[in-house]
Amino acid sequence: MLVSTEDRNTAGATSSQALDGRAPHAPVAAASSKVSIRGVHRRFAGKRGADVHAFGPVDLEIGNGEFLCLIGPSGCGKSTLLRAIAGLVAPSEGSIEIAVDAARQPIAMVFQDYGIYPWKTVEANVRFGLQLAGVSRQEIGRRVHKWLELLRIEDFAKAYPHTLSGGMRQRVAIARALAVEPQILLMDEPFAALDAQLREILQDELLALWQADRRTVVFVTHSLEEAIILGDRVAVMSSRPGQIVEVVDVPFERPRTGALRNRPEFGQLRGQLWQLLQSEIEPTRTSGQGE
Amino acid sequence: MTALRPRGAALEGTDSTVLVRQPGPQELHPRRTRGRRRALELTLAIGIPVALVGLYQLATSQRWIDPRLYPTLDEMGRNTRDLWNSGQLWDAIYISCKRALIGFLFGAGGGAIVGYLMGASRLLRAALEPTLSMLYTVPKLALLPVFLTIFGFGERAIYVLIAVTVFFFVWISTMAAVMSVAVGYREAASTFGAGRWQMFRHVLLPGALPQVFVGLRIAASVSILVLVGVEFVIGSSGLGYLINQGRNLLLLGQAYVCIVIVAVIGYLFMALVRLIGRLLMPWAPEDNAIGPQ
């Protein structure tokens, strides 16, 4: 059951783009749209001189306080899209508008690898973003302590990352990002390098953390289960050049817990998403099902 | 630990042998095995140089090689004692070390600064790299007469020559180190809004430091090499001078003894740089790439 409706929280319309390249239904930009992605393309010079069209056109509205998951086949450009939101790359065409409160830290990002610095202790890593922002020493101390506790790594405050396991390191990365209390949190497959059990544990923890303060999150992942358990909506991207195929509502109410995984509706939604995704991965096998 | 125990008559296509995995001595007596292995490694590490020295002593005392051209160990010992008593040896060690250290500090300091700047700025790199690369390959010892003319015949010319040689080594390895700081680290800092100075201080400087120190260790031994070469040419003091004089005066014992001393000093210098590196970088893993433990 695909539901493309108005989003609960915003007046912004979702956009769906059929694969045959029909012009998108121009969204009505709502005042409370946190991130507005309009007609964005990203191209870069390829190895043999020809341009590589990473993704585009992409239109997407992300609401304030929304947890949006982005899934798609490898190489579809979802990570690049995330980096464009972060400001690490600029769009080749189109624009991304991010409504922020200037007084607060706008964005923080959690990477899959190479996030935290091996030459800083855990505490120094978490402190990093706050130092750059010029926050007062006292406030830094308070926040660092708070987030170390919340991520349950306060015992490792003085340790260096190379003594920690992968899971612990990602906790540090998340703590570092959340310590600056960003308005938008971008996460690029943060749990991809972890084993399945640890992944679930961290998903549950992230869920709890997020449900406490509900900041806007854009979460890129390969895992359908992860997208469903965490997200309010799941945007499915096509293969390269990536475009938004469908934005699917996740109808489960909040607050959620990990137990959601066992419910039959979870499996059904997962199956639907898989069908969408499968047609992107093996386009020759689509036979007109769905959109 | 495997043992093959064939069992019964061999039938075609059946598993007639049994592979056995059992504890071996390493599992049964881990401490003893480890201890033995370490003892063996230590014996070899010390024993081989000692054996070579003993072999040399044997060769000279048994006249396999001409002891007039290859002095025996006691003669070298005598030479050392004479040199020490006359004060020449200490003076030479002191002045050679001083030259190497001062030249190294200036050269390494300059090389690190330029390396960091060029590593961080693409524009600077494009601007300066061709010129510096060309200068790198000019043998500095060949430039010595030019330096002597510019800086005079005193210590300054020697410091400059050593500093210039060290500069190029440190510059290249530092620049490479900075450029190889993973782009992911830089991106993370960017997303937190790091400016140029903050990027340098929090990411590039510490991130490149391990590899910078590898370059510094190489530069330390290079500075000793250049020093001895310089002291050959400007012969008035230092260990290089003593070596050359030993050659000229046919006091070969003196020459060999001073060569050994130079080698020891080079080793100690590298070890010192390594130690400083370890103190500055508590996060870096043990690396035995070059130099002593």
Next chain:
Amino acid sequence: MKADRLRLTRLGGVVAAAIAVVIGLAACSSSGTGGGGGGPSASPAVIVPVAGCGAAAHTDPTDRSNNRTIARCSSGAPAPQKLLQPHTVVIAGASKGEYSAPVLLGMAKGEFAKENLTVKFVQMPSSDATVQLASGKVDAALAAPYVSFTNGVASGLDLKLTLANYSPQYGGDATKPQSGLWVRRADFADPQKPDLAQLKGKRICNTLGNGTVSVYWMQKAVQAAGISLKDVTWSALQPADCVTALQQGAVSAAYLLDPFWTQIKNQTDKYALAAVQPNEPNGAILYGPNLLEKHRDVGEAFARAYIRTINTYLGPGYHQNATVVNDLAQEIGVEPSAITNGYELKFEWEWRSGILDDIQKTYLELGTQKAAVIPEDKLVDRSFYNQAVGYNGK
């Protein structure tokens, strides 16, 4: 695994045992000092008179006066005596200069070939030459009795000085600008009359440091002024750099060789010639064990050709002989004018008596020679040139 472990332990044991054996042997064996070699070489049995070389072919070796006569034979004498077998003689020299003429010109003119000798000239620093000579890797050296030579003989190396090289045209005459010890007038209290005593504590530049032969006459000069060469600091630099150092004031005095002194010869207001080589040879041919003992006949043949070259091409006035000058210029790789612009060298083959005592005394004072003064007969073997010119000691 167990087998591997056993093997490793056994290997370790064997290695440790081997190390112990080697060390034990080394410790037990006595280290003998150098010995052997170096007595006076066997003299030839019979000395026959040589045509073209009469009484003038021998002079009293103790005569070191400025106006002494130099030994000479007529051109083409002594005549070649071809060796039965062809031989190659490898001779080491620090450089190719006018002073190498008796060897290089002799090679070019075929004088050595007439003796059935092929001569190979190899360039190497003089300190290396001594070692190569003693180990038999080269047969002779065109060098000088450096302290490496005396130290070497003292330690038992088999080396002898057998032929002299040249005396300077104006030997002993410091009023004539030439190669020698030049000083900076400005560094002395009275620039018009530099007092060598004021070199005390100052720097002298030369190329070979304080182990070179010229120290003995430099020492005489400064001793006449009241100090010793021990009181100066030595700077060893390349010849060209010594000139620069003197000009820049980095050193107060410099021993300048040909042709480097010509760069300052016209600035007698700034520089003065304080001391020069006396009228006696300082350079010489050194023989190693190959020519002294193993192939004495080859050593004699070499000496003959060397002397004949001097008598035939390098007598007084050889700078006016265009053929000689051109050939020599070609051999050493310079323009003929570079040769004729300088003074003629007085080539001679006889070594003066007493020089080596003076030299060694100075070495001992400077601390470069370790053994006591070695008597001349252990350092010099005059039998080669005596036999070549037919002088039988009477």
